[in-house]
Amino acid sequence: MVATKALDFYLPEELNASLPPEKRGLRRDHVRMMVLDRTTGEIKHDRFFHLANYLQAGDLVILNNSRTIPAVLHAEWRRNTIQLAPKVEVRLARRRGEDTWDALVVANPVNAGDILQFPFELAATVIGEKENSPLKIIQFTKKGPDLFNIIYALGEPVRYEYIEQPWDLDYYQTVFASHPGSVEMPSAGRAFSWELLFKLMRKDIQVEYIQLHTGLSYLLDDQWHQTPEENEEEYQISEQTMERILQTKASGKRVIAVGTTVVRALETAAKNGSLSGMTNLYIDQHYPLKMADGIITGLHEPKASHLDMLSAFVSEKHLLQAYDQAIESRYLWHEFGDMNLIL
Template identity: 75%
Template sequence: MAVVKALDFYLPDELNASHPPEKRGIRRDHVRMMVLDRSSGAVRHDHFFHLDHYLEPGDMLILNNSRTIPAVLQAEWVSNTGLLTPKVEVRLARRKRDNTWEALIAAVPVNIGDKLIFPPDLSATVVSEKENSPLKVIQFSRKGADLFNRIYALGEPVRYEYIQHPWDLDYYQTVFASHPGSVEMPSAGRAFSWELLFKLKQRGIGVDFIQLHTGLSYLLDDNWHQSPEENEEEYHISEQTMEQILQTKAAGKKVIAAGTTVVRAIETAAKNGVLSGMTNLYIHQDSPLKIADGILTGFHEPLASHLDMLSAFISQQNLLHAYNQAIEAGYLWHEFGDMNLII
């Protein structure tokens, strides 16, 4: 089946949010919000803390409580010939097992058997190469919580070229993040405050959580492009949460996914009947959505595959029209930017 490519448009540089809202003098839940009607394409302009105005009692909001890890590490590289390079950058891409990760190592050529030393007390060995990819598979000397503790002590968060300042890891966390594993922040949940979550629950709107640990989206070389099918991500949905989702659907109420990660997880579970595992589900304009009735998301850059997913909720024509309005109105893009509710 032919799939229409993601939307292309011109995004002015000044709309790339380089500072967290808090550093711009506003609360995280006071960013702007553009609301799109799925059927008509009608656009409304509001602020995120008014989210409860667009949901009804009995509706359910699903959030991703994966916690962002500081996935950029500095290592000493010891080749299998004994040559020492004192400093190379290692970007964790996705976890394979308790002590094994796919990683992007900014050194060429890194070979199987080479060692990476992360002073003072962590090391890893390159154990295999990923086919048709610059990623390597590395096995750490520690595992589980012990390994995560060392990563948190040594690493820095992934940041891209539109963010010039090395903001602390706390700025890359949602207030409810609890399960470490995301290489990049599940950013659709960033704007939530506990006050807003309590307000939603007081209005009878259900709030529940899943986990999907995001992988590394950019491999530092435009010659390497990961398709959504190549970007496998680990997810987990509890039986209790899925039961609540199904009861909400059966009652004729809406299930709203906070982020493309949540859509990917719940639609994978609906399609495969598996509540935990790995997903490479690619959602596009021809994909039937079995659970998600709406999506809360940020604004995505031109040609991003996330725009393909949004096309499953709203026509590409209406989406492009709305994005052009957002650009004219000065909405801010990316993880520190404004929000978009499609419902």
């Protein structure tokens, strides 16, 4: 792998995981795991099921229990009484309120006042747009659990071009997901099974949960590249969990964040003192991490902002060397791919 610039590299197309592990004959917790030492850059290769071998009693693993919603919907597009299109795609991007979402309406030009008519007597009105973004603000005729129930009945999971065929929503859930709201799966937690979680607990490795609802990362047009600062996400951390984090750090043990979403939520709370709210925190190599001592994550595509965050844990040089090895060793990328433990 030749780095053409920092955190850019060539990823062969065949290393994009297009099938869930279960469809490749693997249990979800038996995907491969590359272990990277933060200090020395030393690399080990293993299976995710052996995670407990790399953690110590008293360490704290923090998971994101946000549940993936099927965020791709289809609607009839109307203006006044005129039907402009019988079927347009509507991708939910971020929840603003009980009945209001940012959404990508794949039609042009969509104006304020336009109506999106869905089945099950559900409709939404376009009430505004996000500045410097193709996202529209839409208000549904239902709200809260009633709205979520219809979204689950109508929608499909967001699927990117490397996933060649549709998979049921279950494949886009972590086993512990409990709070609906993520537009894309918080995929770092996908490789965990209940068996592995119990194995960690039997070794006195602590497990806690937070929520961060992930937004839509790709707006279907390279012209619209969302920076982390533009991608606001809603998070919530309980007082009990924060207490456990502070106790763990005070006792000299490590806090291991499962996914960039968890790092973002924890470091936001540390920075602004608020256990819930919105975050647009951007973390890179210059950011002094206060909460996370290690991260469990997937493998990220070239130039992804997630790679900038990883460089807060480990030097860009060691990170690129590790990715070089991952490519040579034929690791698989993206939400159905292999895992990376950085400690």
